[in-house]
Amino acid sequence: MKPHLQAVTAEPVIRLDDIRRHFGSVYALKSVSFSLSAGKALALVGESGCGKTTCARIIARLDKPTAGRLLFRGQDRTARGSGKEERMYRKDVQMVFQDPFSSLNPAFTINHHITRPLQLHGGDKPKAERDDDIAKLLESVGLDPSVTRQKFPHELSGGQRQRVNIARALAVAPSVLVADEPTSMLDVSIRKDILELLARVKRENDLAVLYITHDIATAAHVAEEIVVMFAGQMVEWGNTNAVLAHPRHPYTQLLLSAVPDGGRRFVTGGSARFLEQAEKIRSLSRPISTVIERVGDNHFMRALVASN
């Protein structure tokens, strides 16, 4: 019975090992352990405040865990390394943020946004070669370079800006992409396109992807594996299709019950009933149980603790 999410390949690119993060009396992460593997995506799913962004920030080395280990290709990277190691890590682990509007500088063209990372990490190249690289990158995310390059961010739609953000992340040939709620600020009609793009760039670039979302219904679009987080703990995890088809933890069941049928597939769990149910589950999840139950092939859940 392994508390770790099973890695699909022999050596994961990223591994979180028993990560804890406290902010004063707030226990944002309690014993979080999972792996990201090349060419695979893992969806980290849960309501606001469950600890998703804290996980992302620790992986991107924007934050440090209170305890536990962060491993990159088997090497312990919890502590700060040399300047060169840190630069390499920052190149290797790229982030795409929720807000496609604020993550681009309004004063610069799209060409400038893509050129910068290529200059910083790609070394000196003749202009013609660099122009060719920019064009290929934009094409790879579904943007027409001849139209897009000279535009400013405000001249693009939200979906197009998120495509630029993905192209910018890919410009440095990373091995890990952390996408933190990449579609939640986009129009519902284009969210699926961006998720399909993420799934495609993952395959084409052999990326290890962490896809963070509050919307469990979207996990299967991108991710082979899923971790459901609740109140800073992993409550259920494993193969995405298995977890979605046979959810065992009451919180996963609650998240899935909040997904309406039909076209409205993208929802948040903010209703009074949802919050009331979540509070009940919270009382069953405190204190954290260390008992992990294997409920299927590559499908695990944390046992509930009886409330007094």
Ligand SMILES: Nc1ncnc2c1ncn2[C@@H]1O[C@H](COP(=O)(O)OP(=O)(O)OP(=O)(O)O)[C@@H](O)[C@H]1O
């Ligand atoms: N810098 C900080 N100082 C104090 N508390 C923090 C800090 N960062 C996060 N927290 C707390 O840690 C918990 C987890 O926050 P986190 O942002 O990781 O959750 P989340 O699941 O990403 O939520 P959201 O989707 O709203 O961003 C929350 O209770 C949050 O208030």
